[in-house]
Amino acid sequence: MDILRFITAGSVDDGKSTLIGRLLYDSKSILTDQLEAIEKSSKTRGNGEIDLALLTDGLRAEREQGITIDVAYKYFATAKRKFIIADAPGHIQYTRNMITGASNVSLAIILIDARTGLVEQTKRHSIIASLLGIKHVLVAINKIDLVGYSEEVYYSIVSAYQQMADQLGIQSVNYIPISALNGDNFIQASPNTPWYQGKALLPFLEEVVIDDTVNLTNARFQVQYVIRPQTAEFPDYRGYAGKIISGIYKKGEQVNILPSGASTTIRKIEIAGEEVESAFAPQSVTLLLDTDIDISRGDSIIPAEETPQISNEITVLLCWLSEEPLQPFNKYILQHNNKRVLASVKEILYKLDVNSLTEEPANSVQLNDVVKVKIKTAERLVFDSYQQIQGTGAAILIDETSNNTVAAMMIQ
Amino acid sequence: MQAYTLNYLQQLEAESIYILREVMAQFEKPALLFSGGKDSITLAYLAKKAFSPGKIPFPFVHIDTGHNFEEALAYRDLLAKEFGITLIVRKVEDTIKKRNLKEATGKFPSRNWLQTFTLLDTIEEFQFDACIGGARRDEEKARAKERVFSVRNDFGQWDPKLQRPELWNIYNGKIHKGENVRVFPISNWTELDVWSYLKAENIPLPSIYFAHEREIIHHQGQLLAVSPFITIDADDIVEKKMIRYRTVGDMTCTAAVESNATTLDEVVHEIKQTRMSERGETRIDDRVTEAAMEDRKKNGYF
Numbered sequence: 078m079d080i081l082r083f084i085t086a087g088s089v090d091d092g093k094s095t096l097i098g099r100l101l102y103d104s105k106s107i108l109t110d111q112l113e114a115i116e117k118s119s120k121t122r123g124n125g126e127i128d129l130a131l132l133t134d135g136l137r138a139e140r141e142q143g144i145t146i147d148v149a150y151k152y153f154a155t156a157k158r159k160f161i162i163a164d165a166p167g168h169i170q171y172t173r174n175m176i177t178g179a180s181n182v183s184l185a186i187i188l189i190d191a192r193t194g195l196v197e198q199t200k201r202h203s204i205i206a207s208l209l210g211i212k213h214v215l216v217a218i219n220k221i222d223l224v225g226y227s228e229e230v231y232y233s234i235v236s237a238y239q240q241m242a243d244q245l246g247i248q249s250v251n252y253i254p255i256s257a258l259n260g261d262n263f264i265q266a267s268p269n270t271p272w273y274q275g276k277a278l279l280p281f282l283e284e285v286v287i288d289d290t291v292n293l294t295n296a297r298f299q300v301q302y303v304i305r306p307q308t309a310e311f312p313d314y315r316g317y318a319g320k321i322i323s324g325i326y327k328k329g330e331q332v333n334i335l336p337s338g339a340s341t342t343i344r345k346i347e348i349a350g351e352e353v354e355s356a357f358a359p360q361s362v363t364l365l366l367d368t369d370i371d372i373s374r375g376d377s378i379i380p381a382e383e384t385p386q387i388s389n390e391i392t393v394l395l396c397w398l399s400e401e402p403l404q405p406f407n408k409y410i411l412q413h414n415n416k417r418v419l420a421s422v423k424e425i426l427y428k429l430d431v432n433s434l435t436e437e438p439a440n441s442v443q444l445n446d447v448v449k450v451k452i453k454t455a456e457r458l459v460f461d462s463y464q465q466i467q468g469t470g471a472a473i474l475i476d477e478t479s480n481n482t483v484a485a486m487m488i489q
Numbered sequence: 490m491q492a493y494t495l496n497y498l499q500q501l502e503a504e505s506i507y508i509l510r511e512v513m514a515q516f517e518k519p520a521l522l523f524s525g526g527k528d529s530i531t532l533a534y535l536a537k538k539a540f541s542p543g544k545i546p547f548p549f550v551h552i553d554t555g556h557n558f559e560e561a562l563a564y565r566d567l568l569a570k571e572f573g574i575t576l577i578v579r580k581v582e583d584t585i586k587k588r589n590l591k592e593a594t595g596k597f598p599s600r601n602w603l604q605t606f607t608l609l610d611t612i613e614e615f616q617f618d619a620c621i622g623g624a625r626r627d628e629e630k631a632r633a634k635e636r637v638f639s640v641r642n643d644f645g646q647w648d649p650k651l652q653r654p655e656l657w658n659i660y661n662g663k664i665h666k667g668e669n670v671r672v673f674p675i676s677n678w679t680e681l682d683v684w685s686y687l688k689a690e691n692i693p694l695p696s697i698y699f700a701h702e703r704e705i706i707h708h709q710g711q712l713l714a715v716s717p718f719i720t721i722d723a724d725d726i727v728e729k730k731m732i733r734y735r736t737v738g739d740m741t742c743t744a745a746v747e748s749n750a751t752t753l754d755e756v757v758h759e760i761k762q763t764r765m766s767e768r769g770e771t772r773i774d775d776r777v778t779e780a781a782m783e784d785r786k787k788n789g790y791f
Contacts, residue, residue, distance in 0.1 A: 078496070078497055079497065080497045080500060108763070108764050108765055108766040108769065109764045109765055109769075110765050110766055110769030110770065111766050111769065114769075132630070133630065133633070134630075135629075135630030135631045135632075135633050135634045135783070136631065136634060136649050136650075136780075136783060137780045137783055138649075138650060146649075146650060147634050147649065147650075147652060148634065149630065149633045149634050150626045150627075150633050150634075150676070150677070151627075151633065152626070152627045152677075152679045154681075159497055161677060173654045174652070174654070176654060176656065177636075177654045177655050177656060180656040180657045181657065181658075293493050301507070301510050301511065301514055302510045302511075302513055302514040304540060304541075304542075304543050305543070306542055306543035306544065308543070308544070310542070311542050311543070314542060314543075318510050318539075318540075319510075320503065320507045320658075325493060347541070347542075349506070349537075349538035349539075349541055350538065350541030350542050357493040359495070359500065359503055359504075360495070360499075360503050361502075361503045361504075361506035361507050361510070361539070363541075374514055398654050410663070412659055412661060413659075414658075414659060415511075415514065467657075468657075471656070471657045471659065472659070473654075473656055473659050473661065475661055475663055480661070480663040480664055480665065481653055482653045482654045482655070482656070482661045485654065485656045
């Protein structure tokens with residue numbers, strides 16, 4: 078059985094939390110006591126119906142205001158698949174929390190209110206989905222009951238969205254008319270939408286083929302931690318622990334230590350203390366090398382025939398996540414997997430206009446802006462473009478004084 | 490040909506090991522909060538794997554409420570010895586005396602709230618900058634919102650409205666002096682995942698997780714073990730029943746489930762069938778308010 082991680086995104090009140098509540102409810106994943114609890118609080122809140130959104134709105138402030146502030150993670154399983162859902166906030170103020178949720182999924186459900194069609198947040202979330210390389214987008218056109226189950230409304234939204242998806246280069250888009258409140262097209266085809274021939278939501282999620290499985294061709298590994306027991310039993314043991322980001326590592330293979338360029342051979346591969354002949358992404362392993370060379374956290378161990386990029390200048394697409402605007406020429410800490418280096422933004426190439434999807438010149442970067450910038454780092458990074466290998470093409474910026482994570486970056 | 494794929498338990502394990510190693514790499518003085526329950530036992534075994542063949546490089550901390558199950562304490566001491574780790578025990582009893590705290594009263598006087606004081610004192614005493622905990626996001630809806638690396642301020646408080654973005658698997662554990670980070674390596678595991686893993690890895694558990702006969706009373710549909718820590722009223726009916734625990738917490742606030750399951754296979758089977766959530770069935774302290782967990786976390790609870 079595999080795991081499908083997906084996010085629900087879209088604007089405020091498009092019904093994301095209700096959709097998840099409905100999915101859990103209809104797949105019988107809500108347990109008796111949880112249901113009793115939300116029935117009780119639905120009553121005290123005065124809305125006669127069970128408010129399924131109360132299942133995921135886990136914070137007091139969220140329940141008070143009826144909005145989602147931060148991502149909630151929910152887990153359920155059917156006979157076919159395990160699911161990890163990230164329920165993302167729709168409000169523009171909390172876009173950074175949506176990005177947090179979106180960075181670890183392979184499918185995004187974008188909700189659109191059938192009455193309003195595409196709004197700015199629909200576009201913003203779709204842009205983020207496309208920037209983060211989420212290959213599968215399922216557009217759920219919700220509240221279809223409130224437009225009289227109109228085929229015409231449905232298709233006008235489909236065509237508007239498809240036009241935007243083409244512009245953004247999102248590869249696989251599917252559409253489905255639903256009512257999260259009533260459960261239309263959740264478990265099975267709804268009699269209210271006889272004109273819709275596609276799959277219902279749950280069967281779709283169970284069967285969609287996720288083709289973004291890990292890259293097994295290009296081997297990448299960064300040293301996360303050096304294991305040195307220094308015990309009587311293991312006096313000279315020196316193991317380089319880390320996660321295989323992509324590809325396969327084999328015992329006896331010739332490798333280069335990057336960026337320094339020293340070369341050696343993999344003497345041994347261990348997983349949890351057990352020796353193995355080979356290991357692959359995304360396993361957490363320990364590599365033991367033939368020669369004693371200076372290697373520390375953040376260094377890359379790469380097979381000799383592989384050629385990742387090595388540079389102290391990178392061009393990135395950047396989502397700014399802080400209320401404080403970006404200060405070009407200020408120093409930030411750039412974290413690229415396990416490596417931290419000082420960095421500064423040298424040049425803002427353009428800003429993406431969310432509405433027109435055009436590239437505009439910019440000289441400042443504010444909260445929620447998506448920009449393309451040139452960055453200079455104090456030390457050389459070993460990387461690939463995000464499109465090629467997500468694990469070595471992603472990085473964050475940390476503010477030196479507040480320690481906050483202020484930017485998500487996709488290396489170009 | 491070898492298939493280069495991991496099943497879901499192996500995927501979860503790889504992610505958790507990555508997080509545990511990240512704690513060691515990013516912090517000066519981490520500790521693992523160990524209760525003797527199945528989640529912290531899972532963490533202990535994951536940590537063993539993460540740093541093998543070395544020893545687990547951080548101490549285990551047990552905040553002892555004084556209301557524990559004997560079996561959990563015995564297991565704790567045995568595991569510490571077997572794994573060769575340093576075990577730090579700090580007692581809520583001592584904090585109550587030292588700080589002149591007021592104990593909860595009533596039929597089930599829980600020290601759940603008070604243990605936060607002891608935890609924060611212990612963090613201060615040892616200057617821990619990271620505390621690893623076995624909380625899972627499927628347990629409770631406030632937990633479902635928390636980051637894997639959860640930054641707490643000088644007072645140990647969680648600010649749910651101001652969490653750092655946490656992107657991909659890049660964890661930002663940078664903090665100012667005095668702050669600390671709570672790290673939850675099994676955030677993405679469900680209760681069933683934990684049980685399935687314990688079974689797959691053949692990990693021993695305290696005996697109270699398996700069916701045994703015990704004296705209990707009924708309280709609002711839940712079964713509470715008779716112990717010196719709770720008040721037995723005249724109208725309580727004390728019965729002997731075959732029960733097991735689904736969760737191990739304090740004897741004052743942990744309810745049992747009726748069961749005949751004596752093996753991990755049988756327990757996993759029962760967990761798959763149940764229509765009650767773990768907390769709903771076993772915790773009596775969460776019933777107080779809808780935001781009980783959020784409130785505790787805001788005050789420094791793990």
